[in-house]
Amino acid sequence: MTRGDNPAPAAVDPQELWLGIGAARSGRGRKPAFTRGAITAAAVTLADAEGLDAVTMRRVAAEVGAGVMSLYSYAPDKETLLELMVDHVSAELAPATTASPLTGDWRADLKSVARLQRAQMLRHRWLPAALSTRRSLGPNALAFLEHALAALRPTGLDGAAKLEVFSQLTGFVSSYVGHEITQAAAADHPDRTAAEIRYLTAVAADGHHPELAEVLAAPPRPLSPDAMFTRFLDRLVGGLDTD
Structure with missing residues (x-):
């Protein structure tokens, strides 16, 4: 070794x-x-x-x-x-933040921060795994953190709460991109995906899983990664409490 x-x-x-x-x-x-x-x-x-x-x-x-x-x-x-x-x-995030200045609408600005993070992680698919353990903040990461904290200034949250929100947002994006990458790999094995669907359908029909049966019977929503990310992000940011 x-x-x-x-x-x-x-x-x-x-x-x-x-x-x-x-x-x-x-x-x-x-x-x-x-x-x-x-x-x-x-x-x-x-x-x-x-x-x-x-x-x-x-x-x-x-x-x-x-x-x-x-x-x-x-x-x-x-x-x-x-x-x-x-x-x-x-360092790739700096030009993007310059090109998209803060608007003062903290929810919209926070969503922009998340989209920048997702795009970065998709360019470097090893990044979610690298971020899974605690990392120090170098100069480029600090510059992006400063941008995110400025986005949260209109909320009136204290410093600790702002850091919690940023950590929560980054954790969500990292987790989502990790899932996105896994799903993309699964798409290369359609037989396995079809088998999983048949299995869930059979389970839902056994009468012991009524909640699952109701979910599977509902009209499907768009499953594109972009659409799903937007839905999840809207729920996350919309549910943040600044009181």
Whole structure:
């Protein structure tokens, strides 16, 4: 096993990672052959193409043409590399927020925030899994958080409540996109889907599941991912209590 390829979850010091506090510095020695940004971009490209499991220190080193050991001065372990990757793709959100300034209608603005997050996660389908464990907020993620908190200013919620709403929204989007990706994969196996439908239909007809039978008998709603996301998002944001 290569160091950093399959590490136990490590505690990443956000001050050291993002501000350089506590990091060793020296003006001596050979000029670095790579940059942290280039290594992070290579890791993101690899994850986009092959999934998060493909991102190992050895694979990333091969992508940039470096020795594995040389990468550890940029990212000491995979946990740190994931932090860098998440913040790297968060930079994509800045132009979108600039192009769609806040309107003052906090519900509409919050829905825009969620749509931006969904689009980002669909571009980088490894992102929901990467966000499933606690991550620190790098500069790009902080900029987007600032935008989301500004969207909530008209609510009059206190700071803690605003952070709770943002966390709830992000959790919903991440969960939905994960489900969306799973359903897209299931569409590649129509026989299995048909078998599941036959099974539920049989269960609903046994007389012991009247609620399920009623649900299955109801007219179907549009099942497109966009339509479902909009319905779920409307329910979530519409149900937020700011009193």
